[in-house]
Amino acid sequence: MELGEIRQFTALELGRLIKGRKISSPEATRLYIDAVRAEDGETHAYVSVFEEDAMARAEAVQKRLDAGELAERPLAGVPAAVKDAICVKDKKTTAASRMLEHFAPPYDAHVIERMAAAGAVILGKTNLDEFAMGGSTETSCFGPTRNPWDPERTPGGSSGGSAAAVAAGLAPYAIGSDTGGSIRQPCSFCNLTGVKPTYGSVSRYGLMAYASSLDQIGTMARDARDCAETLSMISGYDLRDSTSVMEKPFDFSGIFTEAGGEKPLQGLRVALPGNYFRMGISGEVKDIVLKAAGGLADLGAEAEEIDLPYIEYAVPAYYIIACAEASSNLSRYDGVKYGYRSENASDMTGIFYKSRSEGFGAEVKRRIMLGAFVLSSGYFDAYYKKALQVRGLIKGAFDAALKKYDLILSPVSPTPAYRIGQQIADPLAMYMADIYTVSLNLSGLPGVALPCGFDGEGLPVGMQFIGKAFSEGVLLHAADIWQQATGYHKSRPGRRGGAGRGAGK
Amino acid sequence: MKITDELIDYIGELARLELSGAEREARKKDLTEILDYMDKLNELDTAGLPEMTHPFDASNRFREDVVLNGDRRQEMLGNAPDRKGDFFKVFKTVE
Numbered sequence: 001m002e003l004g005e006i007r008q009f010t011a012l013e014l015g016r017l018i019k020g021r022k023i024s025s026p027e028a029t030r031l032y033i034d035a036v037r038a039e040d041g042e043t044h045a046y047v048s049v050f051e052e053d054a055m056a057r058a059e060a061v062q063k064r065l066d067a068g069e070l071a072e073r074p075l076a077g078v079p080a081a082v083k084d085a086i087c088v089k090d091k092k093t094t095a096a097s098r099m100l101e102h103f104a105p106p107y108d109a110h111v112i113e114r115m116a117a118a119g120a121v122i123l124g125k126t127n128l129d130e131f132a133m134g135g136s137t138e139t140s141c142f143g144p145t146r147n148p149w150d151p152e153r154t155p156g157g158s159s160g161g162s163a164a165a166v167a168a169g170l171a172p173y174a175i176g177s178d179t180g181g182s183i184r185q186p187c188s189f190c191n192l193t194g195v196k197p198t199y200g201s202v203s204r205y206g207l208m209a210y211a212s213s214l215d216q217i218g219t220m221a222r223d224a225r226d227c228a229e230t231l232s233m234i235s236g237y238d239l240r241d242s243t244s245v246m247e248k249p250f251d252f253s254g255i256f257t258e259a260g261g262e263k264p265l266q267g268l269r270v271a272l273p274g275n276y277f278r279m280g281i282s283g284e285v286k287d288i289v290l291k292a293a294g295g296l297a298d299l300g301a302e303a304e305e306i307d308l309p310y311i312e313y314a315v316p317a318y319y320i321i322a323c324a325e326a327s328s329n330l331s332r333y334d335g336v337k338y339g340y341r342s343e344n345a346s347d348m349t350g351i352f353y354k355s356r357s358e359g360f361g362a363e364v365k366r367r368i369m370l371g372a373f374v375l376s377s378g379y380f381d382a383y384y385k386k387a388l389q390v391r392g393l394i395k396g397a398f399d400a401a402l403k404k405y406d407l408i409l410s411p412v413s414p415t416p417a418y419r420i421g422q423q424i425a426d427p428l429a430m431y432m433a434d435i436y437t438v439s440l441n442l443s444g445l446p447g448v449a450l451p452c453g454f455d456g457e458g459l460p461v462g463m464q465f466i467g468k469a470f471s472e473g474v475l476l477h478a479a480d481i482w483q484q485a486t487g488y489h490k491s492r493p494g495r496r497g498g499a500g501r502g503a504g505k
Numbered sequence: 506m507k508i509t510d511e512l513i514d515y516i517g518e519l520a521r522l523e524l525s526g527a528e529r530e531a532r533k534k535d536l537t538e539i540l541d542y543m544d545k546l547n548e549l550d551t552a553g554l555p556e557m558t559h560p561f562d563a564s565n566r567f568r569e570d571v572v573l574n575g576d577r578r579q580e581m582l583g584n585a586p587d588r589k590g591d592f593f594k595v596f597k598t599v600e
Contacts, residue, residue: 102584103584104583104584105584106577106580106581106583106584199560199561200560200561213558213559213560239566239568242566242567243559243566244566245561245566310549312545313545313546313548313549316542316543316545316546317546319539319543320543320546327519327520331521334521335586336585336586336593336595337581337584337585337593338584338585338586339584339586340586341586341587345596346596347596348595348596348597348598350596351595351596352521353521353522353523354523356520356521356522357522357523357524360522362528365520365522365524365528365532366532366535366536368520368522369516369517369520369522369532369536370536370539370540371520372516372519372520373512373516373519373536373540376515376516376519383540383543385556386546386547386551387543387546388556388557388558389551389554389555389556389557390546390549390551391557392554392555392556392557393549393551393554395557395560427535427539428535428538428539428542431539431542442560443560444560444561469561
């Protein structure tokens with residue numbers, strides 16, 4: 001086996017190779033670290049690489065594997081990348097903000113503890129939009145990440161670094177976070193599978209807070225089975241997050257089987273919201289996702305067209321609520337206890353104003369100001385209260401549809417990956433591109449994004465499975481059947497400069 | 506909703522942000538545009554509807570108030586931009 005081939009394997013495949021002694025964890029870790037050093041210059045998926053710690057962890061895990069430990073942990077010894085909004089003890093955790101450029105948290109996030117217990121090896125931290133506010137990684141204070149499918153284009157965001165790392169073969173899987181689509185949209189742009197889990201299923205302890213009633217940590221990988229394994233690894237109860245509601249981690253054992261018969265999705269009731277396809281969506285994306293709906297029907301699913309109301313109100317309601325929560329959450333950055341402090345202040349108030357004005361980037365300031373405004377006296381009822389009421393209407397519409405159907409099939413993004421610089425100057429256009437993803441954060445429901453085709457230029461297009469709260473198993477089972485029947489998720493970007501895009505099957 | 510000079514200064518104060526001349530003009534323009542778009546919600550009659558602050562009805566999970574961590578003062582001070590001994594150092598705030 002060529003060592004380079006290792007990078008084409010899924011996380012679970014690599015885990016099996018490590019268990020089967022075909023390759024050791026330190027060998028696999030070294031291979032990935034060398035690849036990041038050699039190839040990430042242009043892509044810029046990573047903002048930091050933990051070479052020494054990763055090698056030390058890999059050696060330690062290998063010793064435990066050699067002693068027969070970690071036998072029940074399929075991802076033991078397998079490397080991974082983590083979005084730089086998630087705290088790793090004593091390692092720089094920046095949220096891609098100048099505000100936290102030198103911040104090293106004195107504790108691990110819950111998901112990092114869970115990864116350590118499973119024997120995961122963290123390669124480093126990946127780029128994101130500043131404080132996860134954006135859909136293209138262009139608002140990162142470190143500069144943008146490039147899409148491995150076409151370096152002129154964005155990998156999406158905010159978890160764009162995590163997506164680019166996995167798509168470029170610079171990590172077998174990655175951890176991201178999703179407040180309004182930040183896992184699902186980059187997965188769609190980079191031909192990956194990703195899960196925004198049900199709110200409350202993964203502890204937010206150690207995730208930089210953006211909008212606390214919407215934020216959720218999730219996983220990004222090459223297929224549904226890797227997503228299931230990583231999700232069961234990081235989910236479950238944590239007393240340090242008062243919204244943590246699951247008694248036990250997800251248990252997906254037994255849901256993945258070889259697709260039996262010609263109709264392996266028989267009995268699955270799928271709703272296709274027709275109105276989602278009659279708004280500002282690219283013709284190609286529309287055709288590809290509708291064709292996928294036909295594909296699911298061919299696999300035995302009972303697909304029906306429905307009208308899912310209030311979609312056109314999701315983006316305004318989302319941005320009012322997300323910005324309101326952001327303005328409150330980000331008030332902690334005052335230049336006193338940690339983070340950036342301006343050199344230009346001459347009194348206490350000056351420390352607050354100047355540290356925040358110099359430390360935050362333009363998009364973060366815009367959202368803090370929007371949030372401060374919609375919460376201010378005189379405007380609170382007209383904007384914030386109104387948005388909370390509309391949030392209830394949106395949730396009600398999803399709950400009603402999910403009483404009749406197991407799964408709602410939707411696009412992820414109205415377009416495939418767009419060019420870097422194309423939308424950054426128009427915030428409203430950026431916000432409106434989140435139309436298909438934000439409703440799930442407002443309603444707390446789970447969503448799985450997965451590949452379903454390529455446009456005329458060879459750029460990946462994803463679709464989204466939406467389900468009832470805690471029905472991740474149903475969604476991932478359907479995703480796995482789809483992936484057994486199709487090969488879209490197996491396509492890899494052509495190496496170097498976008499040449500031969502999509503050719504690396 | 507037009508963001509006037511007066512309003513942008515007030516928002517800056519609430520947000521503890523000071524804006525340069527160009528930044529101030531840009532925010533006036535894009536906040537006005539974004540808020541106009543948000544006014545779309547007024548198409549819906551929501552009178553009397555509950556306000557949904559949280560995805561689920563489930564209430565917060567409380568735990569016993571027991572100290573689980575030890576004295577981590579030095580770690581907490583480790584990220585301070587400025588300190589004096591075991592304290593965060595700032596400008597004098599009382600006369």
